[in-house]
Amino acid sequence: MRDEQLLETIERYLAGSMNADERRAFEQLRMENAELDQRVIEHQQFVGILKHYGERVELESRLNAIHSEIDVHTLVEEATERPAWIVQLWRNHHSKISVAASIAIFAILGTLFVTGSLSTKSGYEEMVREVGKLRSDLTKGKYAKVTTPVRTPVTSDRYRGTGFAITSGGLIATNYHVIYRADSVYVQNYAGRAFKAKVVFTDANSDVAILKITDTAFRELGAIPYTFKKSESDLAENVFTYGYPQDSPVYGDGRITSQNGFDNDSVDYQISVPLNPGNSGGPLLDSKGNIVGIVKAKQAQMEGAHFASKSSYLLAALDSLAADSNLRKPVLNSKNSLAGLSRPLQIKKLQNYVFLVKVYAKN
Amino acid sequence: MNKQIKTSAPTDSEIVFGILNNSESAIKRLYVAYFPMVLQLIVNNNGTADDAKDIYQEAIIVLYNKIKKGDFELNSKLKTFLYSVCRRLWLKRLSQMSRYGGDLKDFQEFVPVEEEVEDQHERNLQFGKMQSALGLLGEPCKTIIEDFYINNKSMQDICERFGYTNTDNAKTQKYKCLQRLKKLFFQQK
Numbered sequence: 001m002r003d004e005q006l007l008e009t010i011e012r013y014l015a016g017s018m019n020a021d022e023r024r025a026f027e028q029l030r031m032e033n034a035e036l037d038q039r040v041i042e043h044q045q046f047v048g049i050l051k052h053y054g055e056r057v058e059l060e061s062r063l064n065a066i067h068s069e070i071d072v073h074t075l076v077e078e079a080t081e082r083p084a085w086i087v088q089l090w091r092n093h094h095s096k097i098s099v100a101a102s103i104a105i106f107a108i109l110g111t112l113f114v115t116g117s118l119s120t121k122s123g124y125e126e127m128v129r130e131v132g133k134l135r136s137d138l139t140k141g142k143y144a145k146v147t148t149p150v151r152t153p154v155t156s157d158r159y160r161g162t163g164f165a166i167t168s169g170g171l172i173a174t175n176y177h178v179i180y181r182a183d184s185v186y187v188q189n190y191a192g193r194a195f196k197a198k199v200v201f202t203d204a205n206s207d208v209a210i211l212k213i214t215d216t217a218f219r220e221l222g223a224i225p226y227t228f229k230k231s232e233s234d235l236a237e238n239v240f241t242y243g244y245p246q247d248s249p250v251y252g253d254g255r256i257t258s259q260n261g262f263d264n265d266s267v268d269y270q271i272s273v274p275l276n277p278g279n280s281g282g283p284l285l286d287s288k289g290n291i292v293g294i295v296k297a298k299q300a301q302m303e304g305a306h307f308a309s310k311s312s313y314l315l316a317a318l319d320s321l322a323a324d325s326n327l328r329k330p331v332l333n334s335k336n337s338l339a340g341l342s343r344p345l346q347i348k349k350l351q352n353y354v355f356l357v358k359v360y361a362k363n
Numbered sequence: 364m365n366k367q368i369k370t371s372a373p374t375d376s377e378i379v380f381g382i383l384n385n386s387e388s389a390i391k392r393l394y395v396a397y398f399p400m401v402l403q404l405i406v407n408n409n410g411t412a413d414d415a416k417d418i419y420q421e422a423i424i425v426l427y428n429k430i431k432k433g434d435f436e437l438n439s440k441l442k443t444f445l446y447s448v449c450r451r452l453w454l455k456r457l458s459q460m461s462r463y464g465g466d467l468k469d470f471q472e473f474v475p476v477e478e479e480v481e482d483q484h485e486r487n488l489q490f491g492k493m494q495s496a497l498g499l500l501g502e503p504c505k506t507i508i509e510d511f512y513i514n515n516k517s518m519q520d521i522c523e524r525f526g527y528t529n530t531d532n533a534k535t536q537k538y539k540c541l542q543r544l545k546k547l548f549f550q551q552k
Contacts, residue, residue, distance in 0.1 A: 004538045046545060047512055052486070053493040054513030059427060062387070063420045066394045072412045075399050080406055 006036075010043050159359040162243035162282035163187055163211060164291075166318065167330045168221040170195075170213035173314055174281030174357050175296050176202045179209050187213060187355040190249065194358065201321040206267050206313035207296050209281075210321055211357070224333035225349045226283070229290040229311050233269070235259055241273050241295050241308075242347060243282030244356040250276070251347055254306075256292075261307045268307040269293055275306045281357060284308040289338025289346060375441045382430045394423060397442055400471065401449045407468050408453065418456065422448040425483045439474045447473040451480045496547040504540035511537055 012018055013026050030037045090097065161178030165171065172187055179185055179199055188194040195215035202209045233239070233256055240253035254272035261268020271284065275295055284293040293308035315332075322329030338346045373392045381389020398419055405415035422445050439447075450473050457467075497505050503525055510516040510524070518530045518537070527533040 004535060007538055007541070008534065046548070049489050049493055049548075050508070050512045053490055053497075054509065056424060056490055059390075059424060060420065062390065063394060063423060066391050067398075067416055067420070070395065070398060072402070072416075075402050076406055076412050078399070 006039070007043070010040050013040070014044055014047070158361045160244065160278050161280040161357040161359070162278065162295075163355045163357045164281075164283040165221055165224060165353040165355070166210070166314075166332065168224055168333075169330075170197075170218055170221070171200075171330050172197060172211040172213065172355060172357070173283075173294060173317075174209050174211060175294060175309075176204050176207045176209045177296070178281045178357055179211070179359055180204070181361045182359040184360045185211060186358045186360070187211065188358060189355055190351045193217075201317060203313075203317050203320070206309050206317065208294065208309060208314055208317040210317060221353060223335070223337070224353060225337040226285060226289045226291050226353075227334060227336040228315055228332055229286065229292045230315060232259065232310065232312065233286060233292045237292075238287045239271060239273060239284050239292060239308075240287075240343070241275070241279065241282050241284050242350055242354055243279040243295065244354075245276035245278035247356075249351060249354065250279070252279075253343075257305075262305075267313055268296070268309055271295070271306050271308050273306055273308075283350075283354065284311075285338075285346075285350075289336050289341070378441055379430055382427060390423070390427070393426075393441070394419075397445050400442070400446060403470050404446065404449060404468075405453055407470075409457065410453065414453075414456070418449050418452050419445075421452055421483065421487075425479055428483075428486070429479065443472060443474055444476065446471040447476045448479060448483075451476050455480070492548055492551045495551065496544055499547050500540065500544055503536075504543065507533075507537050507540050508544060 009026065013023065018026065030040060159178060159181065161174055163172040163174035163178075166173050180202065182199065185197045185199060186194045187197050195213045195218045197211040197213045197215070200210050200212045235256055235258070237256045238253065239256055240251065242249055242251050244250070252274045254274065256269050257272045258270035260266050261270050269284075269292070271293075273284070273295065279295050282295045283291050284295050286292050291311050291314070293310050294314060295306065295308045318330055318332070338349060341349070373389070373396060378389050378393045380386075381392075398415075401419040401422070402412065402415040405418060406412065410418075425448050426441065426445060438444075450467070450469070454467060497508070500508070507521055507525065510521050511518070518533055521527075521537070522530050522533040525533065525536075527536070
């Protein structure tokens with residue numbers, strides 16, 4: 001019974017329904033008696049939990065009441081993230097779409113097949129064939145090698161080209177295609193004197209041929225005025241040539257328009273120098289008087305597209321000449337006496353070293 | 364894709380003072396204003412509308428207790444606070460159900476609320492224990508306890524309601540009930 005009364009006292013104390021004296025006495029007692037103090041705190045806490053429980057039950061019922069008024073279904077509809085319509089479309093109909101796409105592909109392929117669009121007559125193929133035609137034209141000779149067949153009936157030489165001196169001792173460079181049908185070869189200088197020469201080296205691939213003047217009447221030339229360029233020349237570099245498309249020499253100049261030649265052939269430059277039959281084998285020089293190539297051909301169908309073998313192939317030919325024959329490796333001129341001169345003076349110096357190549361053949 | 368659901372929300376101070384003054388409408392306005400936001404969070408993260416309701420109500424209770432405790436500081440907007448608590452609670456729920464894929468799709472900014480959620484966890488445990496203890500207590504003890512301690516009825520009222528001949532009898536009964544309740548409550552783990 002004492003415990004029950006104690007509880008009532010504690011509850012009255014906590015509820016604040018004690019009068020001032022009673023309260024003071026109880027607090028005094030509480031301070032002195034640790035056990036009582038503990039009881040008060042424990043009870044206070046427990047009642048707190050109880051009250052809290054009650055509050056929460058009440059709050060939850062209120063919240064439930066509020067919740068029941070909300071149209072949750074509509075909100076869920078709104079809140080759910082909808083994937084983009086295209087994704088939805090795909091998810092709902094992907095099998096149908098796949099079938100439709102397959103049919104469409106078959107239909108298109110079928111139509112193309114029936115109308116012949118898939119056959120090899122397409123525009124692209126035609127272009128390829130045209131290039132192929134050019135190539136066959138080239139082999140048939142339509143791609144004009146710039147040699148002149150029988151220029152005058154009176155003379156007995158059949159082909160003419162141009163050549164230029166590599167050494168003062170009488171080595172002449174020209175094109176392979178100038179001399180390949182030759183029974184005998186003569187070179188004629190600016191003064192009109194002809195010397196007999198023999199072919200000492202040919203390379204059909206780079207279209208380079210080396211002649212040696214064997215005529216006893218030949219006297220050594222003076223020092224070669226030009227040098228040979230080992231490296232590749234730049235695009236758009238100013239170049240010129242000098243040769244014998246006719247009995248008198250002809251000058252022509254232009255620029256290197258491509259570092260690759262016909263059909264992308266890296267042996268050649270493409271140049272904008274005007275060429276005529278007979279120019280073949282002539283020197284191509286840059287403005288400083290370096291030999292940069294041997295002019296060789298023009299393409300029949302393309303206006304202004306002319307070609308010249310690069311000088312590096314001439315140099316390579318000279319290297320193999322020494323290896324393949326009993327001739328000593330020619331000592332090339334390394335002193336350029338053309339650089340810095342005006343073009344007419346350059347030509348004047350050049351003319352003694354450029355020859356008209358006459359080729360005699362049976363037919 | 365983070366579309367924000369727009370609602371005409373009451374101001375934060377309206378809500379705080381409303382709750383402090385036990386205003387019915389304040390809670391209702393709060394509830395209605397931010398439920399869609401939480402619903403959006405839950406249903407787009409593997410939850411149902413019922414999950415959203417549970418989580419949201421728990422968050423409201425957290426907020427309610429925090430305000431009622433009197434030391435509520437408005438460190439963030441109520442909206443952000445509610446969202447953060449719901450987010451935290453839902454993460455916890457997801458990991459309990461092992462449905463958490465490690466990637467929660469968020470729709471709002473949020474603040475750290477670990478402390479609040481932990482406190483709430485404690486309270487939930489106590490609440491559960493009290494609920495089952497009261498359930499085990501049986502009548503008339505349960506009603507006597509609830510009437511006296513929760514509904515603040517006087518012993519006189521209780522006496523009349525249960526037909527006790529005098530208040531002392533009722534007090535004795537209440538005392539016995541409370542002792543049993545305490546026993547039931549503390550027996551639980």
